[in-house]
Amino acid sequence: MNTKHIVILLIVAALMVFPLLFVKGEYGGADDQAEEVIKEIDPQYHPWFHPIWEPPSGEIESLLFALQAAIGAIIIGYYIGYFRAKASQ
Amino acid sequence: MHIMEGYLPIQWCIFWYVLSGIVWVYAIIQLKKILSEKPEVKPLLAISGAYMFILSSLKMPSVTGSCSHPCGNGLGAVLFGPAVTAVLASIVLLFQALLLAHGGITTLGANTFSMGVVGPFFGYLTYKALKGKINSTYAVGLAAVISDWMTYVTTSIQLTLAFPGDNPLHTFLAFATVFAVTQVPLAIAEGLLTMVIWDKLKELRPDLLLKLGVIDESEVPNVSVVTEGGE
Numbered sequence: 634m635n636t637k638h639i640v641i642l643l644i645v646a647a648l649m650v651f652p653l654l655f656v657k658g659e660y661g662g663a664d665d666q667a668e669e670v671i672k673e674i675d676p677q678y679h680p681w682f683h684p685i686w687e688p689p690s691g692e693i694e695s696l697l698f699a700l701q702a703a704i705g706a707i708i709i710g711y712y713i714g715y716f717r718a719k720a721s722q
Numbered sequence: 723m724h725i726m727e728g729y730l731p732i733q734w735c736i737f738w739y740v741l742s743g744i745v746w747v748y749a750i751i752q753l754k755k756i757l758s759e760k761p762e763v764k765p766l767l768a769i770s771g772a773y774m775f776i777l778s779s780l781k782m783p784s785v786t787g788s789c790s791h792p793c794g795n796g797l798g799a800v801l802f803g804p805a806v807t808a809v810l811a812s813i814v815l816l817f818q819a820l821l822l823a824h825g826g827i828t829t830l831g832a833n834t835f836s837m838g839v840v841g842p843f844f845g846y847l848t849y850k851a852l853k854g855k856i857n858s859t860y861a862v863g864l865a866a867v868i869s870d871w872m873t874y875v876t877t878s879i880q881l882t883l884a885f886p887g888d889n890p891l892h893t894f895l896a897f898a899t900v901f902a903v904t905q906v907p908l909a910i911a912e913g914l915l916t917m918v919i920w921d922k923l924k925e926l927r928p929d930l931l932l933k934l935g936v937i938d939e940s941e942v943p944n945v946s947v948v949t950e951g952g953e
Contacts, residue, residue: 637921641914641915641918642914642918644914645911645915648907648908648911649782649783649911651907652783652784652785652786652787653783656785656786656787657787658783658786658787658788659787659788660783660787660788660789661788662781662788662789662790663788663789663790663900663901663905664723664725664726664790664824664825666900667725667726667877667881667897667900667901668726668729670881670893670896670897671729671881671885674885674893674896675885678885680726680727680728680729681728681731681732681828682727682728682826682827683727683728684727684819684823685820685827686820686821686823687823688822688823694822697821697822698779698781698822699779701775701776701778701779701817701818701821701822702776702779702780704772704775705772705773705774705775705776705777705779706772706776707772708769708771708772708775709769709773709919712765712768712769713922713926715765716765716926716927717926720926
């Protein structure tokens with residue numbers, strides 16, 4: 634991690650903070666907004682299939698999202714560590 | 723970019739499944755070839771998939787006052803090309819469809835086509851066009867921005883095709899406002915993050931990147947690669 638990367642990560646953080654500070658919004662999901670647009674265009678349309686299983690609550694949903702990120706992070710961390718240890722041998 | 727379960731008329735579900743299916747078949751053949759010829763790049767394949775897992779789980783706020791997530795598909799597209807990325811994307815999309823009710827089984831073909839095929843394809847083209855002309859890190863960053871953003875443009879087009887309304891152009895703008903505009907800062911964030919992981923990979927395993935032919939030897943002058951019969 635050198636200065637360049639720290640600056641890059643700070644810019645990413647700034648990109649995330651900027652809307653929260655300066656834009657008032659509900660910060661709902663874009664997928665749900667698209668659903669609203671579909672309902673406006675074609676009020677007759679009814680989804681013909683429903684998710685087999687839905688997380689019963691927001692908590693469970695965030696649990697599974699955290700799990701998803703964790704799986705990815707473990708794999709990347711494992712290999713970066715493996716590469717580094719191998720390189721220093 | 724997730725088209726929700728049941729929100730695409732059945733004929734469109736089939737249409738996108740067929741297109742994605744063709745890519746899946748091609749990708750499996752390519753994957754077998756890569757893994758038998760260059761088994762040592764397996765970790766990069768795992769990292770590409772894992773990167774997509776992380777990025778597509780991060781819902782970030784955007785200037786439109788709504789949230790969306792990056793895709794992470796640019797890294798895989800640069801390393802392995804769009805077809806292999808389609809397979810990785812469909813794993814992520816299946817996880818989210820089954821466990822999170824994000825996207826769906828009926829819309830998996832369509833969602834794979836946007837996040838796994840069209841987005842990565844444009845990212846791949848971007849990288850190809852810039853490779854050798856600018857430092858690979860910046861080329862990868864731009865490829866990731868394009869990959870991410872084109873994914874959302876594709877979703878907007880897919881929804882417009884299924885629900886054209888009275889004025890398809892107007893409809894497209896409505897979907898594009900929801901998806902493509904929201905995605906602009908997130909695509910930039912994804913490009914920046916991809917630059918960081920790319921630099922790490924280039925620092926630690928330049929030999930693998932050379933082996934995949936994604937960077938030129940001039941960029942890592944102190945690496946001597948022993949390629950047995952390779953490039």
